[in-house]
Amino acid sequence: MAIRSKAWISLLLALAVALSARAEEEPAAAAEGEAVLTLDVDSFDEAVAKHPFMVVEFYAPWCGHCKKLAPEYENAAKALSKHDPPIVLAKVDANEEKNRPLATKYEIQGFPTIKIFRDQGKNIQEYKGPREADGIVDYLKKQVGPASKEIKSPEDATALIDDKKIYIVGIFAEFSGTEFTNFMEVAEKLRSDYDFGHTLHANHLPRGDAAVERPLVRLLKPFDELVVDSKDFDVAALMKFIDASTIPRVVTFDKNPDNHPYLMKFFQSSAPKATMPASNLL
Template sequence: MRFPSRSALLATAATAATLAGVACAHDTSDVINLSKDSFKSVVDPEPLILVEFFAPWCGHCKALAPHYEESATALLKESPPIKIAKVDCTVEEDLCASQDIQGYPTLKVFRNGTPAEYTGPRKADGIISYMKKQALPSLSKVSAAELADFKTKDRVVAVAYLPEQSSHLSTFSKVADKHRDAYVFGHVADAEAAKAAGVTPPAVVLYRSFDEPEIKYTGPIDDEEGLEDFLKAQSVPLVDEVGPENFMTYAEAGIPLAYYFTEVNGANKDADLKAIRETAQKYRGKVNFVWIDADKFVNHAKSLNLAGESWPAFAIQDIQGGQKFPLEKLGSDAGKAIASFVEDFVGGKLVASIKSEPIQEQTGPVHVLVADEFDKIVYDDKKDVLVEFYAPWCGHCKKLAPTWDTLGERYASIKDKITIAKMDATTNDIPPSAGFQVQSFPTIKFKPAGGREWLDFNGDRTIEGFVEFISLNAKNDVKVDPSAVNSTAAKTEAEQHEKPKHEEVSSAPALCARSPR
């Protein structure tokens, strides 16, 4: 299991839910089944409805199913009730195509027939919380009588205490509109209500179900960026255990994430976490801190370039930048070592760790690319470059291999103009210079000569498909005859077209991709 840049632990959640879900079957369902004939009549009249587009064979869909059922039952009890529906895309292919469904499960929030992407969690409590937020206006007017209940609407509730005509209200409203999916926002205009809450307007207060329950914003209320930074910094606990259910909160915070890997019953765990809290407080808003079950998520440790053999250990992940900073040996004073390491990280003194296989002698038609030579090979201005990023265990990568070798042979005589390459993305990190991270296998990208922009290949995975794509996008004259295809590649391609292909995508949210064309 790999934890990719944007979500990681969600893939683990899918596995766990698949195992646990068999005990959660229901004889009846509160989830509405939609077809091409019923879709518009059910969805369009609803002010708010959540629709899942799924495939029965998809493992991530199976993992979601018990949480989706639980959410449907709970949300029907809301006032007004919120409906949840689903569409089987193996049956309703035209309907799913019209909704531009690219992977399974895809969830969309519809408001009177108008869709928007669902960006929330995939566990029941997260789905319920997300949809309850969607049912609220982006900014709720809160009376004195409603205030006590409103402050507990969610784990994080932001309330602005402002007069009705306050010039600050416009800025707060903009922030609420932009972040309504993540937080609940309220506006209290009643001066007596503010007084009863112990607040002197103008003010913004964050109410939380963790750490200090009330945090007052101390910056200018008309500073939109300042308000957003305050929300991001204060919306997560100072130090919390991270798992599948809350990883996206950290992934979407936009700041680096520091992990303390420990055994759940580790001898020094409590003392180390106490010391880490001091460091976390010092760098709040710059780095988020979590602890993680090292035995359960050992593969995540390895993905952060920790050896995964000795605990405790520490690592910082720049999720947005795709960089990793492992600290393998904490010594006798883990708190002191971590504090020093984080200080160097924030000060820009650390060099990111890039995992790489040794540079290999090239003997075949396809260049075997590794991280340590990435820039040298792919940013050779004289050459166009087509790279397959693969995983050895990926079935679709294995099926593509003969075709990829044949493609290399087609261009072998003009290697001075074009490089056909492949890179094992499980044993090599994609360097930051690439500007992207690999989220699924195989990922195929093309870089035209003389530039640094990468193009995604989404066409037919055949010799003809690759040759046509290259001829359209290459800067060099790299024309070849695609018609001569060896028997191995032809057989493989025929097999690929005989039955649907389903890729397991390890990004967040976890998806099963539709069949390549």
């Protein structure tokens, strides 16, 4: 009887070990099937060096917004893995103790924070796009292409320029020289914030004078005077011009998501502010 009991105990122990091993294998298999690349402090630098363009989400397991983003980010990663060339999406648990140095290095202040790493990490930008799968895919496809798109016709301008967004266009006599080089440098630096284009013909654009002396930068916006031009192509001056011209003097405080970027710029500026009920403007 004692021998039979020992046999049953041995059998049950063996079964428990087998089930435990299987349970441990299942999450590992699921992780292997994920399109999002999981990184930590040990693998991060190697991954950045390997990929000329990589998107990294810094998250915390307890973060509600991170949990909401997770399936959208995964679906976007699956779609973008088929892009030519593939666009790599990765994630780092920035709340884990061993990964805290990464969070400090890349100035992670909240979760989730998404950053775009270009040129093996030489150029790092904040991701400022949508948080649903389709929006992530569309935004990143634009980010991986040229920083500025050539506008060859009025039809190109219609397709590229959204009247509800800021669009910055360089108008040139030719696509060469210091002015063009500086414009493309600024476009690369600010591409996560604004859309850029370049053209040889001002009359292709929907707004602004067609008869202009080139080169010239034209900023189209959905507020205030709608069109602002500048002829200063110094990199610092051009960035200052864009920053100043994209702060609205008057903004509507409402729930329209198209308004939110301009509301943020308005309230972040140091200019004096006043509020007025919309009914007073009627």
